[in-house]
Amino acid sequence: MLSDEVSSALWTLHSGWLGAELAHQWRRHLQEQVDWQQPTVQVYGRRHPVPRLTTFLAEEGLRYRYSGTVHNGEGWPLWFRPLLDRVNEACDVRFNGCLLNLYRNGDDRMGWHADDEPEIDQQCPIASLSLGGSRDFVLRERAALKRKVSLQLSDGDLLVMHPGCQQRWMHSLPTRRRVLSTRINLTFRCFQSA
Numbered sequence: 001m002l003s004d005e006v007s008s009a010l011w012t013l014h015s016g017w018l019g020a021e022l023a024h025q026w027r028r029h030l031q032e033q034v035d036w037q038q039p040t041v042q043v044y045g046r047r048h049p050v051p052r053l054t055t056f057l058a059e060e061g062l063r064y065r066y067s068g069t070v071h072n073g074e075g076w077p078l079w080f081r082p083l084l085d086r087v088n089e090a091c092d093v094r095f096n097g098c099l100l101n102l103y104r105n106g107d108d109r110m111g112w113h114a115d116d117e118p119e120i121d122q123q124c125p126i127a128s129l130s131l132g133g134s135r136d137f138v139l140r141e142r143a144a145l146k147r148k149v150s151l152q153l154s155d156g157d158l159l160v161m162h163p164g165c166q167q168r169w170m171h172s173l174p175t176r177r178r179v180l181s182t183r184i185n186l187t188f189r190c191f192q193s194a
């Protein structure tokens with residue numbers, strides 16, 4: 001794989017994996033083509049809109065419950081295949097689903113979590129592609145909560161979280177009040193087939 005690599009045993013960051021021009025084209029395309037939603041989640045009995053926009057693309061028939069919403073795969077859109085093929089090739093994996101997040105500015109965020117649900121095949125990596133404005137992505141080790149690693153994810157970066165990462169580390173995308181730009185993030189995953 002080209003580009004600069006920063007690695008730990010459990011993740012690899014490929015900076016600038018997608019060149020600036022392609023990253024720009026894909027960001028615009030996704031921003032316009034995708035049916036972005038703002039689902040609500042129930043917290044202590046009250047419903048709140050999630051602090052970001054989101055959507056799900058996947059092979060037909062795939063069902064995934066995430067953040068209180070059931071996502072149904074409707075088949076990969078044709079226009080999305082070139083990007084999917086590139087990510088599949090880079091990771092030597094055939095991903096069957098992708099969760100997309102749009103952070104409108106630095107107020108939008110994602111809290112601490114790990115993508116360790118039983119529906120996700122934990123032998124498969126999770127590939128996370130960032131497009132648009134840079135944001136801090138913070139990892140925290142479960143066994144030593146004070147041990148944190150902050151990665152800056154920028155336009156065109158591909159972060160690969162290897163098997164074991166979700167079991168040993170949690171991650172979040174904290175608020176950054178000074179960030180005014182929009183960021184899109186795509187996390188490619190392998191779901192267990194029904």
Ligand SMILES: O=C(O)CCC(=O)C(=O)O
Nearest residue numbers: 099101115137173185187
């Ligand atoms: O936006 C990001 O970089 C993180 C997204 C994420 O963790 C997720 O979709 O599960």
Ligand SMILES: [Mn+2]
Nearest residue numbers: 113114115171
């Ligand atoms: Mn995640």
